[in-house]
Amino acid sequence: MDERGAELARGFYEQVVGPILDRAAPRLRYAAARLGSGSDVLGLDDAMSRDHDWGCRLTLLVDDPGAVAEVDRLLERELPGRYRGHPVRFPVTWDAADTHNVEVATVAGFARSRLGVDPVAGLTVPGWLCLTGQGVLEVTAGPVFADRTETLGPVREALRWYPPDVGLYVLAAWWRRVSRLMPMVGRTADRGDDLGSRMLAAKLTADLMALAFALSGRWAPYGKWRGTVFRGLPVADDLAGPFERALAASGGREREAALAAAAERLLDEQRALGLPAPAAAVAPFWDRPYPGIDDAVWEGLRAAVRDPEVACLPLGAGSVEQWVDNVDVLTDPARRAALQAAYLGRWGEDG
Template identity: 60%
Template structure:
């Protein structure tokens, strides 16, 4: 099966890039398959195509070019490419329009993280991040990065500072330590359902710990086990 990354790369190379170069030769930009979607993590399959599926791309330009680039693409893009729609509605936006997300590198990252990663993050800033939000910026494929700003943002988000990492590890261990005795306690009391719920929650914490120990950002629960299975320790 052709992957979502393959489709997005071909969409950029065959359609979007020629449109940009023909319109504004030398336009500085970055392009990749970033943001939400299982294909960003390289984990899409046939089921992934039952929602929000089509040709998607993230295009990052200077702030003064965002509106013009978006308008040009809306006017110039074809109806489809490789048998897939270029314009379609999504679960978060019912409007049928092209799904090339045009933004600045800083604006895109901030829309995913909730904070500006181009500044020096303090401990509170790092702790505000979730693994999934960081992966939406750092995990996807990059097809072009002329200015290099996207690469700089991704480098800054490679991993926690050492002291923050130790704090995150300690917090996850504390969560395990607090609830571990309750698995047996609820079982002794005949609360089989409660014991199972606690055991499952602890298993999730241990999976996150495994990824954190390997300095890998944990994805959201749908892909947590899959990500853990790909760690060297597993």
């Protein structure tokens, strides 16, 4: 049976790294975990995952910033050449040097390197909105093998999901985003643009899947693993059929019906959560024969927001993942953090 990365990391800590620290730095307050990048952080690595950045990797987080360099030097001196047949020092895509891959950092420094903002100091509303699901999961999803810090546990707990009013705002923005494109699926098909209709249906399916994550209070990973993790959501079984029909349908009407069914199921979930919800998600688009999303779906969520800082945000924005699709931006924490300025500037007009 293939060894999983998280299992390798646990053994590497318990049998190698932990004993070194207990002997050489017995008073050090640290947490040992497998966090950061890599499919093994989500528990989804397989044989193919081993072709790069896989192996004896560990995240070692300390409370004392002054201990970071000292602990790194200690491990460079004391770590063996191999563990369970795997090299302990090996190059990775961000560092071509043959050095150990125990990432030593403070909790705040590590979290900032993944999020672009510092959750130890506390997140502002723009800070929350510039998070990505993948970035949060790199801090919260992986296993923790030991924790003697004062900060890692509270940070992971705080990042479990958005604060309530920010969550309402993000939900409303997903619904409004869907509403902007849904009537066009049938319209493009009726004009003979079947390819365009299919492309719109695929985009709407992706947005409705993101809405399913949001209603489930779960952070969505990046595209490679999104469908896999989606299957574990409570609403996944009910949505799988409509999603598959929307993507496979041969005509615009079938696509519309499938997307409408998914939207109604998601509104049912919203209602079950005790959130504002009208009688139906789908309503006619003007006097045209195409379904759209009733404005009352997102207007009710927006009206439920009580935090004035959130209430004044433009609905046409939402979280960074709702208005930015450039991978180089979404995967760069510093660039994402810089986008807080857009929220602070209030975007001018609404949207």
